Amino acid sequence: MQKTFMAKKNEVERKCYLIDAQDKILGRVAAKAASILRGKHKPTFTPHVDTGDMIVIINAEKIRVTGKKLDQKEYQRYSGYHSGQKTVTLKNMLSKSPVRVLTLAITRMIPKGPLGNQVKTKLKIYAGDKHPHAAQTPITLDI
Numbered sequence: 001m002q003k004t005f006m007a008k009k010n011e012v013e014r015k016c017y018l019i020d021a022q023d024k025i026l027g028r029v030a031a032k033a034a035s036i037l038r039g040k041h042k043p044t045f046t047p048h049v050d051t052g053d054m055i056v057i058i059n060a061e062k063i064r065v066t067g068k069k070l071d072q073k074e075y076q077r078y079s080g081y082h083s084g085q086k087t088v089t090l091k092n093m094l095s096k097s098p099v100r101v102l103t104l105a106i107t108r109m110i111p112k113g114p115l116g117n118q119v120k121t122k123l124k125i126y127a128g129d130k131h132p133h134a135a136q137t138p139i140t141l142d143i
Contacts, residue, residue, distance in 0.1 A: 007046040012039075015053045018138035020129075022059040025066060026105055032143050033057065034109035037119050050115060054122040056138050061098040061127045065090065075104065099125045 017036055021029050035041055039051030065073070073090040093101050102125050110116045124133060 005044065005046075007044045007049045007051050009049055012044075012049070012051050016133065016136035016138040017053055017055050017141045018131075018133075019055060019057045019141050019143060020059055021057050021102065022062040022129075023064055024143050026063050026101070027065075028143055029057070029063065030102065030105035030109060032141070033106050033123070036141075037106070037122055038110060048115065050118050052119055052122060054133075054136065054138075055124065056131050056133050056136075057102060057123075057125045058129050058131055059127075060102050060125050061094070063094075063098065063102065070094075098127050 019029060019033060033055045037052045037055055039045050039053070042051055045051055070091045071089060074087045075090070075093055076085060076087050078085045088096075090101065103123070106123060107116075107120050110119050124131065
């Protein structure tokens with residue numbers, strides 16, 4: 001009888017991936033990044049262990065969306081005070097902070113809780129095409 005493999009925290013091998021988001025669709029980049037951050041692309045995936053890899057995303061300001069999402073998609077936040085709810089369209093959010101758009105899209109695809117918080121620390125997003133992670137020798141990933 002063969003036992004089910006369970007990865008252990010200290011046995012996980014980590015890699016670093018680089019995604020160039022220029023002219024890529026927001027949802028496709030986010031879905032692929034969330035899957036790799038979680039470790040679902042590995043045969044050693046274990047749901048309760050962080051088996052994922054590091055993701056570096058560059059050119060976040062040049063990401064695309066399809067349809068009328070630029071004008072119709074809204075991000076909401078609430079301060080907790082009366083009339084403290086604010087909404088911002090995707091177009092405004094991309095012009096002010098494109099990194100935040102990608103961060104929200106990816107982190108909302110990752111489970112909440114302590115394991116999700118640990119997984120989110122391996123996500124690095126940059127608006128331009130420069131990044132300080134050359135020492136990790138990132139593997140370029142095509143979406």
